[in-house]
Amino acid sequence: MWGKKSVGAPLAAAPRPQNVVTKMRSTDPMAPLDETEKHTSGWLGSSLRVKGDISGTEDLLIDGEIEGLIQLNERKLTVGATAKLKTDINAHDVVVYGYVKGNVHAAGKIEIKKGGSVNGNLTTAQILIEDGADFRGSIEIDRGTEKEGDKNISSRAAAVAGSR
DSSP: OTTOOOTTOOOOOOOOOOOHHHHHTOOOTTSOTTHHHHSOEEEEOTTOEEESOEEOSSEEEEOSEEESOEEEEEEEEEEOTTOEEESOEEEEEEEESSEEESOEEEEEEEEEOTTOEEESOEEEEEEEEOTTOEEESOEEEOOHHHHHHHHHHHHHHHHHHHTO
């Protein structure tokens, strides 16, 4: 009984490693923690300075200085509190805690948080500018991608109702 090992007993699986840094840096309080595990995300630290274009297929958190185009069409860009960007941005979602000088285009949503600053034109389906944020430029609401999503939902709902 004591000290005997069962030969046929299965071994417990080792816990799956998790990216603790990504979970700690989540800026969306409503997103479940497991959601960050589904997507890869990158981080450019506050001591990094990049001159050139950045493109990719993962979410990105920037705390450093960037000059050049940022292209993350289907992903989320988070501009950290220490970030200074002189760039045009194309991403699905953009959250700004730091400074951005340039035009921002987001298919989903742009959020300028308290203490964040954007000097440029915004094009997006949804916009949120918190009290204490700084914004200079124009805003164009482009619901084209949002309407396509609504049509797909409506057609699926009609198909389900018709099949009953």
